[in-house]
Amino acid sequence: MKLAMLSLLLSGMMPWTLAAEPGAADVKAQMQASFQARGQAGMDRLDQDAIQAACSNPEGASAEVTMGLADASRAAVKYPADGVYLGDWRRGEQIAQRGTGLQYSDNPGEPNGGNCYACHQLAPTEIAYGTIGPSLTGYGKNRGSSEAMLKLAWSMVYDMKGYVPCSNMPRFGARQILTEDQLRDVMALLFDPDSPVNQ
Ligand code: HEC
Numbered sequence: 001m002k003l004a005m006l007s008l009l010l011s012g013m014m015p016w017t018l019a020a021e022p023g024a025a026d027v028k029a030q031m032q033a034s035f036q037a038r039g040q041a042g043m044d045r046l047d048q049d050a051i052q053a054a055c056s057n058p059e060g061a062s063a064e065v066t067m068g069l070a071d072a073s074r075a076a077v078k079y080p081a082d083g084v085y086l087g088d089w090r091r092g093e094q095i096a097q098r099g100t101g102l103q104y105s106d107n108p109g110e111p112n113g114g115n116c117y118a119c120h121q122l123a124p125t126e127i128a129y130g131t132i133g134p135s136l137t138g139y140g141k142n143r144g145s146s147e148a149m150l151k152l153a154w155s156m157v158y159d160m161k162g163y164v165p166c167s168n169m170p171r172f173g174a175r176q177i178l179t180e181d182q183l184r185d186v187m188a189l190l191f192d193p194d195s196p197v198n199q
Helices: 002-010 024-034 050-055 063-075 089-096 139-143 147-158 180-191
Strands: none
Touching: 050 063, 089 180, 139 147, 139 180, 147 180
16 A cells, blocks of 8 residues: 555656546635634635635636626725825825734734735835735826825725726725725825825
8 A cells, every 4th residue: 555655656646636626615625624713813714705706716707797796896985984085194104014914913902004015016215015016106196186086096995806806905995904094094105295105
């Protein structure tokens, strides 16, 4: 038996490559078995809403379904009741540069970070940033800050899935990762003429 296994390994043919392709239910069962709840990171993290499920469908997402779900995501955006979209860019910068929050080891009593820098270039002077998302350098300077532009940016940061249904960007408002005030602060980082983003 041992020899048989060894020869399989040596020939590079793992026994499990002989099995059928795993389906969505197998993947879910494997995830359930691999993770354990710890602190604020509960098993409910594995529950997908309709748009996430559509985007992880191994058969591929149907355009009609995902676009319908994206329309629903945009319709669910909550805009600030007082019409004030911009807060303090200095606080916004701290939020953008902080990646803590929501992990099992983080203090749930502390405000979450936005981790924007992990995917976006923000200030042109920055030397360390991720490139999963587009550079946001000059964001407000290049686009102006009309009400329509502010609403569009708010709604993208609130829930990018309204625009790119299978986006990897965290859904900061829809998933209550950031509070309304924190959203205002990161908006100011994007739009305030004094913000390092617009220099
Ligand atoms: C995990 C990576 C990731 C993180 C973290 C992230 N984003 Fe994004 N962001 C993206 C991607 C990718 C796009 C491009 C759209 C897409 O493909 O989803 C994007 C697009 C955007 C856009 C639209 C750009 C345009 O062309 O108008 C804005 C604004 C934005 N992000 C702001 C933010 C802010 C503010 C934060 C932090 C609070 C943030 N993002 C955090 C990945 C990320």
